[in-house]
Amino acid sequence: MHEYDISCFIDAGSGFTDPAKVYSNVIVRNEWGYDGQYFYRLALDPFTSNQVAYGVYLDNPPYRHQRILYPFFAWAISLGNPKIVPYSLVLVNLVMICLIGFVGAEIAKLLNMHTLWGLTFSLYPGFIMSVCRNLSEVTAACFILTGLFLIRTERPKLGTIALALAVLARETTLLVAVGLGLAWIIAWMKGKEVQPAKWYCWTMPLLVYICTQILLWMNWGEFPLLSSGRGDFGFPFVGFVRRYAHSMLFPTSSGIVEGIARFIWLIETSFLIAFVWSIIRTMGNSEAPAHEKNSWVFYVVLASLMSYDIWNSDLSFLRGATELYVIGMLLLLSSRHWIRKLLTAWIGILWIPVAVSRMRY
Numbered sequence: 016m017h018e019y020d021i022s023c024f025i026d027a028g029s030g031f032t033d034p035a036k037v038y039s040n041v042i043v044r045n046e047w048g049y050d051g052q053y054f055y056r057l058a059l060d061p062f063t064s065n066q067v068a069y070g071v072y073l074d075n076p077p078y079r080h081q082r083i084l085y086p087f088f089a090w091a092i093s094l095g096n097p098k099i100v101p102y103s104l105v106l107v108n109l110v111m112i113c114l115i116g117f118v119g120a121e122i123a124k125l126l127n128m129h130t131l132w133g134l135t136f137s138l139y140p141g142f143i144m145s146v147c148r149n150l151s152e153v154t155a156a157c158f159i160l161t162g163l164f165l166i167r168t169e170r171p172k173l174g175t176i177a178l179a180l181a182v183l184a185r186e187t188t189l190l191v192a193v194g195l196g197l198a199w200i201i202a203w204m205k206g207k208e209v210q211p212a213k214w215y216c217w218t219m220p221l222l223v224y225i226c227t228q229i230l231l232w233m234n235w236g237e238f239p240l241l242s243s244g245r246g247d248f249g250f251p252f253v254g255f256v257r258r259y260a261h262s263m264l265f266p267t268s269s270g271i272v273e274g275i276a277r278f279i280w281l282i283e284t285s286f287l288i289a290f291v292w293s294i295i296r297t298m299g300n301s302e303a304p305a306h307e308k309n310s311w312v313f314y315v316v317l318a319s320l321m322s323y324d325i326w327n328s329d330l331s332f333l334r335g336a337t338e339l340y341v342i343g344m345l346l347l348l349s350s351r352h353w354i355r356k357l358l359t360a361w362i363g364i365l366w367i368p369v370a371v372s373r374m375r376y
Contacts, residue, residue: 021102024149025101033070035070038097055086056071056079058089077234077242083183089107115137116137122345125168140365159188159341162175167304185337186224190314190317190338191310193309194312199306227239228240251316254323297347297355303349308346310338
């Protein structure tokens with residue numbers, strides 16, 4: 016649809032990417048573009064200390080730089096060749112999608128289920144957004160799922176490494192470590208040991224996050240934590256309720272395309288509501304360990320705090336609900352409840368219109 020131009024995944028915009036200075040194999044397609052242009056910039060030089068380089072301007076350097084794992088992989092695969100970077104960014108995401116399916120299949124076997132259940136993790140509609148725009152959610156989800164699987168199978172050291180790497184892909188994955196820490200502290204206070212998780216399963220990701228904050232402060236003069244999420248969060252449920260009410264009470268009349276987009280938005284948000292309700296409904300019967308349940312609750316709280324601007328776009332709120340979905344599906348598959356079959360069918364049906372709707376970009 017873009018005449019085989021791989022740079023369409025970057026979605027560069029002239030507001031942040033200078034057409035005259037960016038590499039010739041990248042086409043600037045619109046005015047503002049999207050976050051993929053920042054990951055492209057970091058994939059050209061993961062160790063940068065310049066806000067402007069290679070024709071790309073980093074709008075919020077410490078915030079962008081903290082999500083370094085995905086562009087670092089792309090840089091490593093390209094061997095530092097800028098002409099290969101647009102391809103390596105896409106390749107990393109596709110490999111991560113496959114790895115999520117593989118780990119999901121291993122989790123299914125662990126639960127005495129058919130391996131095809133592992134596809135429920137890879138077919139999250141939000142991953143379509145990440146692949147189409149060169150974003151980091153797929154990489155983060157891969158390492159979260161891998162880390163939790165390794166801890167479940169009593170390989171906590173390897174699981175700790177995976178969770179620590181997840182923090183370098185997306186800072187919100189830190190809530191998994193917080194969930195682990197809460198479960199460990201509660202067990203310790205009761206004189207018990209959390210099995211199979213260990214104390215370092217949550218302290219090491221926290222340490223990695225703290226060290227990253229310090230290093231980026233030294234590099235940019237500002238902590239990423241203090242520059243993150245400006246305007247992205249507000250009071251619980253206010254952003255969602257406002258957006259939902261606007262969609263239902265004041266539907267736009269911009270045409271068929273806008274009407275279809277609004278309809279898909281309603282399906283996607285309805286799915287998330289049903290998904291959260293199903294997890295809450297089955298959590299008591301779930302065989303998942305306490306730290307996974309804790310982490311999922313934290314992500315529900317995080318989703319409830321997302322602002323109107325985030326909920327206004329499925330590209331944004333499906334990205335924001337990545338961990339909510341991945342860990343939630345892990346809980347759901349561990350519950351053996353009949354409702355998982357219904358939700359799985361819904362996921363498969365929802366994936367198609369979301370994929371088709373993304374084609375217009």
